[in-house]
Every structure is written in C-alpha cells, then in structure tokens.
Amino acid sequence: MKFFADTADTKEIAELASYGLIDGVTTNPSLIAKAGKPFAEVIAEICALTPGAVSAEVVATDFDGMMKEGKKLAKIAPNVAVKLPLTLDGLKACKALTGEGIQVNVTLCFSANQALLAAKAGATFISPFIGRLDDIHIDGMDLIAEIRQIYDNYLFDTEILAASIRSPNHVKLAALAGADVMTAPAAVIRSLVNHPLTDKGLETFLADAKKAGIKV
C-alpha cells in the first residue's frame, strides 16, 4: 500500500520523507490555504521533496477552466497529479488530461458508481472520502470494498486512493479492503508506529542491557 501525506506543510512532508514513509502527497484548496504561501510555490516545493505523485486541485468548475488550470499545474513538475472534482465536466477534463499523459486524481468520490465513471474516464487515482462518509453514519470502508471489486471485475488500473483517513484504524481497514493508496495527515501516519508493548519491551531491554553492562 502506498502512503501519501495529506498536507501542504513542507516541514511535515520532509520529516515523513526522512523516515522513508512517504510515496506521494495530496493537497486540496483548504490545505493550501493553511500553508499560507502562493499555490504554485508550495506545490513546487512539495514536488521537490518526493518523486511520488503530488495532487494539486483545480478551482475552476467548467471544462475549459479545468483544462487551463490543469495544464498550468502539470507544468509545475512532472510528478503533479491534477486533482479534479467528480462532476461531468471534471470527468471530461480527466479524459482529456490523461490523454495528454497528465496524471489525474478524481476527488470527492462518495459512491461506487462515481468511482466507475472515474475509471472509465481514465483517472490515475480515485479518491473515496472515508471520514466524511463516517461523519454521516455511512461506513466508508464498504465503499472501498465495492470499488475494489468493481475495478477488479473489469481490470481497471485506476488506483484506489483512500482519502479523508483520520485514524490508525482507518489505515488498517483501508489496507484490508485493498486500497492501493491511503492519504492521511502526518499525525495519523506517525501514530501508526505506536504500541504500548513496544515501549514497555524496549524499556525492559534497555534496563537489562544497562544492568549487564552491555555495549554494542
């Protein structure tokens, strides 16, 4: 499973990259706004931190506008994946941009039928939003499982990018359901390492080593 960092904070991205835990990055307009820097500048900085796909989202909602913005974003770096909303114009732009060899992440997916449309439009990634479905009492993981089955039935190569991941349990369940990628905030990715028995075991080993005077 690939791990993408869902953040536009370059410090956080650099830290995760130093652990070797990052295969790409996703941003959205809300995350870019938080970064407090010009859009193109922050995307260029992120692209230099990882060779993996870096999603940058358009703000136009019509086909011509999305094409114009998408091409502009794709010129920033070869690893930019243009993020397009799951609308009819977004799907049309997806087909056109992928036809030009540009990676596309179709976002704001909340149903299996939407994911089917994105795959037919040639999307590189489809982003089902797990947490936001959970927020309205719909199990987001059921959606991942449905999309996995549909994509496998028809051998679509669109990658399932589980988004709106908010907890370690979301990561585990998305992996079990067969998501190709998950994107999560840095804090969630860091927290995956935590286990009280690891801490306790390490404490005991270090105490025993000290007592026995072990030096490596």
Ligand code: G3P
């Ligand atoms: O980037 C899209 C997604 O990951 C947003 O997550 O927590 O705002 O629903 P969230």
